[in-house]
Amino acid sequence: MKxxxxxxxxxxQKVIHGAVxxxxxxxxxxxxxxxxxxxxxxYQKLITPPAFILTISDMLATxxxxxxxxxxxxxxxxxxxxxxxxxxxxxxxxxxxxxxxARKVIILDTDTTEPIYIFAIAxxxxxxxxxxxxxxxxxxxxxxxx
Numbered sequence: 223m224k225x226x227x228x229x230x231x232x233x234x235q236k237v238i239h240g241a242v243x244x245x246x247x248x249x250x251x252x253x254x255x256x257x258x259x260x261x262x263x264x265y266q267k268l269i270t271p272p273a274f275i276l277t278i279s280d281m282l283a284t285x286x287x288x289x290x291x292x293x294x295x296x297x298x299x300x301x302x303x304x305x306x307x308x309x310x311x312x313x314x315x316x317x318x319x320x321x322x323x324a325r326k327v328i329i330l331d332t333d334t335t336e337p338i339y340i341f342a343i344a345x346x347x348x349x350x351x352x353x354x355x356x357x358x359x360x361x362x363x364x365x366x367x368x
Contacts, residue, residue: 242305249298256291263287282329289325296321316354323347 267280276284296318303311323346332340 242301246301249301253291253294256294260287260291286325286329293322313357316357320350320354323350
């Protein structure tokens with residue numbers, strides 16, 4: 223019975239590995255489409271009168287689009303690291319989460335946002351920053367390469 227369980231686990235791991243590879247392929251497509259969207263958004267902002275002038279809100283929208291693509295790239299890196307090591311590296315995941323929350327802070331419209339929401343975002347930033355700092359203070363494990 224033990225040999226049958228090992229074969230089943232091996233087959234299931236192959237299926238999961240195939241699914242992760244498919245996610246990597248799809249993420250590359252998302253990244254390319256994101257870059258196209260950033261280019262298109264920037265083009266549209268530049269040709270809208272007054273031409274070749276970006277307002278602060280235009281820049282914030284563009285920064286948000288850039289950050290979304292960078293987050294997608296970080297997720298792709300997470301997928302690749304998982305494919306290579308079959309381990310989820312907490313440092314990389316935390317860095318991705320920090321980038322995502324930074325994007326939220328960058329595009330946050332403080333004029334229309336409730337104060338409690340801003341405090342909640344601040345709490346998340348603080349918690350993620352402390353967590354990331356603590357992860358870097360831990361001694362590196364033998365299976366980590368970063």
